Amino acid sequence: MSTWSRNRNGRAGKAGDASVAAALAVAATGLLVGGLALAFFWAPEDADQGFSQKIFYIHVPIALTAYACFIVGAWKALRLLGTRDRRYDLESYTAIHMGVIFGLLTLVTGSIWAKVSWGQWWTWGERQLVLFLILFLFYSSYFMLRYSTDPGPRRERNSAVYALFGVVLIPVSFLAVRIAGTILHPTIFTHKGANLPGTMLVSVAVCFAGMLTLAATLYRVELAGKRIDASLRELRELLA
């Protein structure tokens, strides 16, 4: 038990953690405000969809950030399985937690976009949304797995294996939704044209950088909170 607490909390509460998080938060605010300013005032209005296309600069960065979180979660899970170092468990959990939040936001913003563009809140023809629905269901079960398994090495490894499954499920589902889209539900609408103009691309890249920084900030804050929570629980167990 004592080695566990030492490993688990070895990096908690370092003096620099709070200032790093604060710097990240400032950077995220700056990048997001700048990116959205570029999107609204600099990038041209879309010829087809007009003003409503501006949600593209929020929706796509959020979706890409969700993928990034899932990939980080799987990477930490792989490290956990490889090194058996327990601090990766909380890191993987936190990354997936962030991924689920951004995944839910992707579903919400995508739904709003679908409503404005096509008059429907949900369309099965929109592959990216269907893919996110599958991933959202999959990763929500990750929480169920964690909550219903007793804390310990077994739970850490089961969660890690499940997180790895997720990162394999992403391309497999992408392929599945794609081949299903071609035949079962013909895709009529596409979000992206063949080529984005340079100004749009730059704006969306800045927004993406902002979202990534925002996710990194939230990740650090949440990780610190989860670590404190874990050490508190251990303290309580020791005292009990």
Place this chain on the structure above:
Amino acid sequence: MSGYAADVAALARKDLLLELRSRETLPAMLLFVVSALTVFHFALPAGSSARAETGLLWIAIVFTALLGLGRAFAAEREQGALDGLVLAPCDRSAIWLGKTLGVTAFLVLAELVALPAFALFFHSLSWELVAAVALADVGIAAIGTLLAAMAAASRARELLLPLMFLPLVIPVVIGGVGASVAANPGSFLAFLGLYDAVFAILCWASFEYVVTE
């Protein structure tokens, strides 16, 4: 026969022998799949297309598999045999492979009844459908066995298994339904084969982490 193959064969044989003597899982699966098909007949309005019927067959297969998977580690859990298996001097992945072979055998046996029953109740079978079911069985058994082992370690095992299993088999359902109804079943069958290969390798490699304490 090399040591690994002999281990796998012994483990699969153990599961089949256990089932042969207790007759707990397979009769339940058979009864369930026929009942499900009967329910589906009444769930479909008269004049529903053959495509809708095929889709329901896939639902029946997935849920029947779920029923069998829920019992996959029951014997090990109740008798504490999993610890013994993990301690046995064999590769841990052999436990997964043996169990997967057993689960696949149950699924195939259940479908030997389900597919003729489907042909009798609804419409005749195409070879693409049979091939897709065979390919899907492998993927379902591979993933399901690993998830069942995970769920067995949790408190809410009966609850947890379907939650983890269903999102993962959505690609199988897409591939299976596509192979049964689309004009070009080849690409869907190839996709199912790819799914089987990818997830079987992943499960084979990661099972050790799921069962060791």
